[in-house]
Amino acid sequence: MVEVFEEISPADFFYRNRDIAGFTNPSRAIYSTIRELVENSLDACEIHKILPDVYIRLLKESDSSGEPNKYRIRVEDNGSGLPSDIVPLAFGQVLFGSKYKLRQTRGTFGLGGKMAVLYGQITTHSETKIISSNGKSKIFEFHLMMDIKNNKPEILKKETYHNNSKWHGTIIEFLTEADYTRAKAKILEYLKQTAIVAPYANITFVDPKGRFYKFDRFTTTMPRPSIETTPHPHGVDVETIKRLVGITKVKNMKDFMREHFQRVGETTAIKFLDFSKVDQKRNPLDITPEEIVLLVNGMKNYNAFLPPDASCLSPLGEESLKTGIQKEFNPEFIAVHQRKPSAYSGFPFIIEAGVAYGGNIPRTGNILLYRFANKIPLLFDEASDVSWKVIHNMVNWRHYKISADDPLAVFTHICSLKIPYKTVGKEFIADRPEVEREILNAIREVARHLSIYLSRKNFIEKERKRLDIFSKYLPKMASFSTKLAKKEKEPDIMPLLRGLKKYEEQKE
Amino acid sequence: MVEVFEEISPADFFYRNRDIAGFTNPSRAIYSTIRELVENSLDACEIHKILPDVYIRLLKESDSSGEPNKYRIRVEDNGSGLPSDIVPLAFGQVLFGSKYKLRQTRGTFGLGGKMAVLYGQITTHSETKIISSNGKSKIFEFHLMMDIKNNKPEILKKETYHNNSKWHGTIIEFLTEADYTRAKAKILEYLKQTAIVAPYANITFVDPKGRFYKFDRFTTTMPRPSIETTPHPHGVDVETIKRLVGITKVKNMKDFMREHFQRVGETTAIKFLDFSKVDQKRNPLDITPEEIVLLVNGMKNYNAFLPPDASCLSPLGEESLKTGIQKEFNPEFIAVHQRKPSAYSGFPFIIEAGVAYGGNIPRTGNILLYRFANKIPLLFDEASDVSWKVIHNMVNWRHYKISADDPLAVFTHICSLKIPYKTVGKEFIADRPEVEREILNAIREVARHLSIYLSRKNFIEKERKRLDIFSKYLPKMASFSTKLAKKEKEPDIMPLLRGLKKYEEQKE
Amino acid sequence: MRNKKSESSIKKKKEIIIQTLQNFGLQIYDQLWNCEFPWTKMPSRSINNIFYDSNLRQYILGDKAVKRSATNIRHIRPLTQMIWTALFANELSTQKKTSTLRDVFYSAQAYEMSFKDQQESDNIITDLETVIGHSREDFNVFPEERSAIFGDLTIEYTLPGYEGRRLNLTSHPDGMMIGPALTNAEFADCKADKVIAIEKGGLFTRFVEERVHDKFKAILVHTAGQAPRATRDILRRLNQELELPVYIFTDGDPWGMHIAMVIISGSANAAHLRDLNTPDAKWSGVWASDIVEYKLPSDKLTELDIKRLHELRKDPRYRGKLWKKEIKTFLNIKKKAEQEAFSRYGLTYIVDEYLPTKLEAMEE
Amino acid sequence: MRNKKSESSIKKKKEIIIQTLQNFGLQIYDQLWNCEFPWTKMPSRSINNIFYDSNLRQYILGDKAVKRSATNIRHIRPLTQMIWTALFANELSTQKKTSTLRDVFYSAQAYEMSFKDQQESDNIITDLETVIGHSREDFNVFPEERSAIFGDLTIEYTLPGYEGRRLNLTSHPDGMMIGPALTNAEFADCKADKVIAIEKGGLFTRFVEERVHDKFKAILVHTAGQAPRATRDILRRLNQELELPVYIFTDGDPWGMHIAMVIISGSANAAHLRDLNTPDAKWSGVWASDIVEYKLPSDKLTELDIKRLHELRKDPRYRGKLWKKEIKTFLNIKKKAEQEAFSRYGLTYIVDEYLPTKLEAMEE
Numbered sequence A, B: 001m002v003e004v005f006e007e008i009s010p011a012d013f014f015y016r017n018r019d020i021a022g023f024t025n026p027s028r029a030i031y032s033t034i035r036e037l038v039e040n041s042l043d044a045c046e047i048h049k050i051l052p053d054v055y056i057r058l059l060k061e062s063d064s065s066g067e068p069n070k071y072r073i074r075v076e077d078n079g080s081g082l083p084s085d086i087v088p089l090a091f092g093q094v095l096f097g098s099k100y101k102l103r104q105t106r107g108t109f110g111l112g113g114k115m116a117v118l119y120g121q122i123t124t125h126s127e128t129k130i131i132s133s134n135g136k137s138k139i140f141e142f143h144l145m146m147d148i149k150n151n152k153p154e155i156l157k158k159e160t161y162h163n164n165s166k167w168h169g170t171i172i173e174f175l176t177e178a179d180y181t182r183a184k185a186k187i188l189e190y191l192k193q194t195a196i197v198a199p200y201a202n203i204t205f206v207d208p209k210g211r212f213y214k215f216d217r218f219t220t221t222m223p224r225p226s227i228e229t230t231p232h233p234h235g236v237d238v239e240t241i242k243r244l245v246g247i248t249k250v251k252n253m254k255d256f257m258r259e260h261f262q263r264v265g266e267t268t269a270i271k272f273l274d275f276s277k278v279d280q281k282r283n284p285l286d287i288t289p290e291e292i293v294l295l296v297n298g299m300k301n302y303n304a305f306l307p308p309d310a311s312c313l314s315p316l317g318e319e320s321l322k323t324g325i326q327k328e329f330n331p332e333f334i335a336v337h338q339r340k341p342s343a344y345s346g347f348p349f350i351i352e353a354g355v356a357y358g359g360n361i362p363r364t365g366n367i368l369l370y371r372f373a374n375k376i377p378l379l380f381d382e383a384s385d386v387s388w389k390v391i392h393n394m395v396n397w398r399h400y401k402i403s404a405d406d407p408l409a410v411f412t413h414i415c416s417l418k419i420p421y422k423t424v425g426k427e428f429i430a431d432r433p434e435v436e437r438e439i440l441n442a443i444r445e446v447a448r449h450l451s452i453y454l455s456r457k458n459f460i461e462k463e464r465k466r467l468d469i470f471s472k473y474l475p476k477m478a479s480f481s482t483k484l485a486k487k488e489k490e491p492d493i494m495p496l497l498r499g500l501k502k503y504e505e506q507k508e
Numbered sequence C, D: 001m002r003n004k005k006s007e008s009s010i011k012k013k014k015e016i017i018i019q020t021l022q023n024f025g026l027q028i029y030d031q032l033w034n035c036e037f038p039w040t041k042m043p044s045r046s047i048n049n050i051f052y053d054s055n056l057r058q059y060i061l062g063d064k065a066v067k068r069s070a071t072n073i074r075h076i077r078p079l080t081q082m083i084w085t086a087l088f089a090n091e092l093s094t095q096k097k098t099s100t101l102r103d104v105f106y107s108a109q110a111y112e113m114s115f116k117d118q119q120e121s122d123n124i125i126t127d128l129e130t131v132i133g134h135s136r137e138d139f140n141v142f143p144e145e146r147s148a149i150f151g152d153l154t155i156e157y158t159l160p161g162y163e164g165r166r167l168n169l170t171s172h173p174d175g176m177m178i179g180p181a182l183t184n185a186e187f188a189d190c191k192a193d194k195v196i197a198i199e200k201g202g203l204f205t206r207f208v209e210e211r212v213h214d215k216f217k218a219i220l221v222h223t224a225g226q227a228p229r230a231t232r233d234i235l236r237r238l239n240q241e242l243e244l245p246v247y248i249f250t251d252g253d254p255w256g257m258h259i260a261m262v263i264i265s266g267s268a269n270a271a272h273l274r275d276l277n278t279p280d281a282k283w284s285g286v287w288a289s290d291i292v293e294y295k296l297p298s299d300k301l302t303e304l305d306i307k308r309l310h311e312l313r314k315d316p317r318y319r320g321k322l323w324k325k326e327i328k329t330f331l332n333i334k335k336k337a338e339q340e341a342f343s344r345y346g347l348t349y350i351v352d353e354y355l356p357t358k359l360e361a362m363e364e
Helices: A010-016 A026-046 A087-092 A112-124 A180-197 A238-247 A253-260 A266-276 A289-301 A318-329 A386-394 A433-484 A494-507 B010-016 B026-046 B087-092 B112-124 B180-197 B238-247 B253-260 B266-275 B289-301 B318-329 B386-394 B433-484 B494-507 C010-033 C073-094 C101-111 C118-132 C201-209 C229-240 C254-265 C288-293 C303-314 C321-333 C339-345 C349-363 D010-033 D073-094 D101-111 D118-132 D201-209 D229-240 D254-265 D288-293 D303-314 D321-333 D339-345 D349-363
Strands: A053-060 A069-077 A128-134 A138-147 A152-162 A168-178 A202-206 A212-215 A333-338 A342-344 A347-357 A368-373 A376-378 A408-416 B053-060 B069-077 B128-134 B138-147 B152-162 B168-178 B202-206 B212-215 B333-338 B342-344 B347-357 B368-373 B376-378 B408-416 C039-043 C050-053 C058-061 C065-069 C147-150 C153-156 C166-168 C176-178 C186-190 C194-198 C218-222 C246-249 C282-285 D039-043 D050-053 D058-061 D065-069 D147-150 D153-156 D166-168 D176-178 D186-190 D194-198 D218-222 D246-249 D282-285
Touching: A010 A112, A010 B010, A026 A053, A026 A069, A026 A112, A026 A168, A026 A180, A053 A180, A069 A112, A087 A112, A087 A128, A087 A138, A087 A152, A112 A128, A112 A138, A112 A168, A112 B238, A180 A202, A180 A212, A180 A318, A180 A368, A180 A376, A238 A253, A238 A289, A238 B112, A253 A266, A266 A289, A318 A333, A318 A347, A318 A408, A333 A433, A342 A433, A347 A433, A368 A386, A386 A408, A386 A433, A408 A433, A433 A494, A433 D010, A433 D073, B010 B112, B026 B053, B026 B069, B026 B112, B026 B168, B026 B180, B069 B112, B087 B112, B087 B128, B087 B138, B087 B152, B112 B128, B112 B138, B112 B168, B180 B202, B180 B212, B180 B318, B180 B368, B180 B376, B238 B253, B238 B289, B253 B266, B266 B289, B318 B333, B318 B347, B318 B408, B333 B433, B342 B433, B347 B433, B368 B386, B386 B408, B386 B433, B408 B433, B433 B494, B433 C010, B433 C073, C010 C039, C010 C073, C010 C118, C039 C073, C039 C118, C065 C073, C073 C101, C073 C118, C101 C118, C101 D201, C101 D339, C147 C201, C147 C229, C176 C229, C176 D176, C194 C201, C194 C229, C201 C218, C201 C339, C201 C349, C201 D101, C218 C229, C229 C246, C229 C254, C246 C254, C246 C349, C254 C282, C254 C303, C254 C321, C282 C349, C288 C321, C303 C321, C339 C349, C339 D101, D010 D039, D010 D073, D010 D118, D039 D073, D039 D118, D065 D073, D073 D101, D073 D118, D101 D118, D147 D201, D147 D229, D166 D186, D176 D229, D194 D201, D194 D229, D201 D218, D201 D339, D201 D349, D218 D229, D229 D246, D229 D254, D246 D254, D246 D349, D254 D282, D254 D303, D254 D321, D282 D349, D288 D321, D303 D321, D339 D349
Parallel strands: A053 A202, A368 A408, B053 B202, B368 B408, C194 C218, C194 C246, C246 C282, D194 D218, D194 D246, D246 D282
Antiparallel strands: A053 A069, A069 A168, A128 A138, A128 A168, A138 A152, A202 A212, A333 A347, A342 A347, A347 A408, A368 A376, B053 B069, B069 B168, B128 B138, B128 B168, B138 B152, B202 B212, B333 B347, B342 B347, B347 B408, B368 B376, C039 C065, C050 C058, C147 C176, C147 C218, C153 C166, C153 C186, D039 D065, D050 D058, D147 D176, D147 D218, D153 D166, D153 D186
């Protein structure tokens, strides 16, 4: 028996293993398709500080009854658009994109959009149409298919139009197999939660029955965009150093450290190289494999680096989070809190948390949990998430006089250069100790605020009741004691009742 | 702000996302490393009907105390060996290998071995040594590193030796970072369970403290090897047809169907093409995209294909499974059962199940579950697995007079061209209805056998007790009734006791 | 004293019981002597063999019988236990000693006949009741619970050491305990013309204090909740032997109502026994309609109360007009009240106002 | 009859109580008259103010006091309730009527003073006990439970309608109920020379049947589990007024042991009261060592039993040698036995063998 060896393209690999990216079946696939395209659209707006308008339309194409069926998906945004030479690769070649940098974005694998296209193509064998403009003079329209075996886009048609209205943005449209009936609830929940973390976006969804779901902009304040950054020494491995050595322009190791890593200045560079026993005058080009290992070990064990810089991150901001919650739940009380930046394994992260009470939040007997990571709502496998663990096993709600029967929702958002997902499905956050601690502290902070609010509310209620009680019981005391003491005349209690209010004020 | 677009290599992608393949941290990584290498070794033997001898050694290299640390891993097998031109690619290039065929193998992604090498390289920056021979005149030794950025192997050194002893097999050795202390229990459990499904293998593991763990061969009977096969029409998508059209040598669609799909003969091909409204005389080279879609839709909806052929699969076989269980647990009773082949989405699969009672199986208050898929033990996320669901929610154990307190272990094995894993981690099986039903039926079958065994055991026990009861109470009846009736002489009960056994036999 | 309707049968009854037990022993003895596996038959007490007899106005067992045979491995132990229990009961009765259910449980151990638990030994006692057709008090096995009696009735003890001694039941104003001695006493003289049975102890004391026995010429009986069988036996005898009407006052809820009903018509559990019920006794309150009429402090009916009322509605014993009406009223007003609830109008209101009104109404 | 150590104080005690209640009313009245928010002080009953007094051989309350003041919103309701309860108790005592805890609960409604539940009204009664230093039975509020007494003791009633009447407590062999009438009776004549208190009713009946009162010249008292306070009061009076030694027989387990202890040294719950305990009474069985010596049928101690034993070991009342030894034996043998367990040697064994042996040993 002879084994045959062969090489396959990355597109082919993901085609064979599309479950990895969430394209398991027609129901999950349409959910993933919408999600990936919406996230690309939001990223395309936010990085360029454009207030997002995202329009999603799903049309049933074939008229056969039942599911799964063929649907035409169309997603439009008003983002920055793509350069015309990039368009075919960005949608037709796996492992090509802009998300491989050290920068906070919604997607982390840069794979989702292509998988949506790929799934559409293998289920319907039809082309994908992309229209894009950067707002300058021209609009480009491409009709593409993917050559999966060779991981290359095939351009079937390319048109160029005048851009009279200076429109900018990207439109993508293709046929795909879907089971919308089963996916519907999750899709709507996804859009609703996305609206919570992006209250500055207009999101419109037209479903196959022609129903409009509109999530309107509530604020024009946008979070600061994320910024590309250099790695922190604590998060570096051998491969990273090897690559930097290959591209660096500096001539000695001291400058190498200062140039390519955050939080490394003159003094730190010298001290660190000393610690690692690497000569600071050495040319990076001459460095040996053994020295690279020395450097990496040094970076792991050297404790005097400043913690990773979080200024590159784009958190929601307390106002945005508050606005989003207000908009969707109109609660009686909201508290939000953003923690100071922290870091795990060399990656900075920021935790934001919110708590909302009353209003449209139902009493379910459980605290509702809404989880977000880099502005993406996480909808699946809630019970495996670190936030769930914190809320159910770590926060002592009784301490805040809050019970699971209260109409309560908790919101957690983590933003980071690298979200510590436990699985590729991007559905739940691993319980790294640093992350867990920050979430715990954030939730405690907002719970404290809620607790104060609830106490005050209680207090006012109580004051009203106390006067009632005095008025009820003092006359009885007078009457009973008169009888018991075998007296004729009852004592007058009016002076006591009159003095009561003043007396109580003194006591406070 | 300008976005920079770039292409990355598949190696680079998996380097960035190594969590996907189970290389999350030094503890999980060493477990995955051993597992992937052992599975490659077993596959290399079995496909060629060689009784496997696998030797694993782990040495601590650096002498710093604590974990993680650097370890040297070495895995040797007596498999078929690799051709010398293939070796560098097989271990140094991601998405290259022999596992991309339609054939039952342990690995499904063809990724594991390379990820082990890649992880070793990025944590220790050292080379990988591979020695291999196909048993002919020469032995080849390679020293490699991976060029991750370009997904290419770099050959540092290559040696050729004379193969005097006609040795065949592969040896791989490299340095890697590991946390053996934390991974130890899982590694040993993995090897133990592997020994259960491969009782025909010798597996030896020497751990860093020099302890030997030996799992000896118990039988020389091996399961039949798996065979490469053509796809079944039910499992085909547009991309598959497109590719077949590109490589086919036949000249009309009828032959195209017969040549490239299983279960399609002359008659079926004609009827099916009729059904799909595709002309049987048409040359595959001329076929249009629309016709491809017609074909795929036809294949999904045409009900008269025979079910997928399972003769390509390599199940364990009832004897092997029984031997494996016997060897590890020495139980009081074993029942095993292999179901007839079944299929899901065009992929044939076979379920095998076993149940073992007593012996070295502990009473834990829970039924122990051992899960296997294509001869791989599944150790993680048990509660998400379809077998777990079947055992806990679907099988009515009381019906079989079996309780969770009994010393009971259940074994399930699924073999298939494509295992329906829920995640990339290859840890648990999705609950596809077809698979679920087969597992349920298999477990019911073995539970029925166990139930009969236990009933018989009970019956003998009971018979012993009943005579005791008569011997105890009849004399008392005699004594009490004599006193109560105020008689002097007690009646003689010996005739009754003597007659008892016969009387009871009549009653049965 | 009124004429007794029949000569009291205490002594005669005891003789019959001793003989019946002995006969049971003889039956088993003879079977063994004939090399037969011993067996016995008794009426089945399963739910589908319990019928309401509207002539007797109580539950009775039907024709279905169960056979307990030593050929059956599951029967041999209980059958042996039953023979032993018969022997024990026979000895108790012969020696005029009493015993409790708990004592029976322990005594068995002397014969290496240990019962698994109290439940098992209680069941065997009930089996024995069924076989010989008399209640366990008749063969001197008494429960722990004790209720009390008070009023102008003179009894004559039959207890060894007390034979022929008489006592007037107003002697002790805390009430006289109804135990084995009183149960086995003859009625010698009676000045009362009615019996009032009361569920609650507090109210019983109140009635004594307020001299209800005197003012209303009544014998007061404290049932202490569900009346023990010895107490139901006394009530029946007061009614049958002395022809006194019996009025029952309970809490105004389904449970109180049922306390009255068990006195009147017996319980399904005792369907295998006769002469424990007093068919002519009358439930006199607290009725659901009293709650409305007297505006009594009340609690809401619980789920369980309501469920119980629906059960009672289907019960053949509750076919009478009064019962139907009160069950309906309970379900309408969804309230219940305790006897003590009358205290809201002062402690003596119940005696001064409620009781005379009620008795007058009942006598009409 | 032996000489009574002191003149019985039933009548005098009642007068004192009526006066004490009235004084309490006067205190509140005066405070209101002076435009003060009413308040009262009483000893704290919290756990850290309960101390064991080895002279008195009972728990007592320490010096900590709690003030209940109408200035405090949480106090105003219970303080009013307490004043009402005092009024109610005063009326009961004046009119020589009795009442139950349940009656108190309902009676309050007439004054629009509804208690939330029985628990609340019971607590207020305890407060009142603390304030006036007498137990609720002294102001005529009795619980439902009744225990019984039997033996050659003649009592003289003080109850209205029965004043001066006498009754010998062997009159009714089922035992005489210990209710308000007996509690308030004077001891007139006594031929017995000891008191035997018994936990279980079945055994009490057995003792009467076996004429223990006669053979051992004993007054038999049935405690019916944990003895009600009226019964503890009677036991104390028998011991103090008539100088009779008191022997207590209970089940052989931590709970039975504690029934004896509460009779001897009182309970922490009643630390605010005096004259309820009988320090010279003796626990005479069933001891842990009896289980071993008599090979009694026994059950395994439960987790709860063992926990209880460890608690008792730390309890200051259990400092005595006997107690320490028996607790240790319980923990060693890990078994317990009921009084009825002696039935395994026949029904009369406990009277014929065990009791005389024990009494002999105790008198040494």
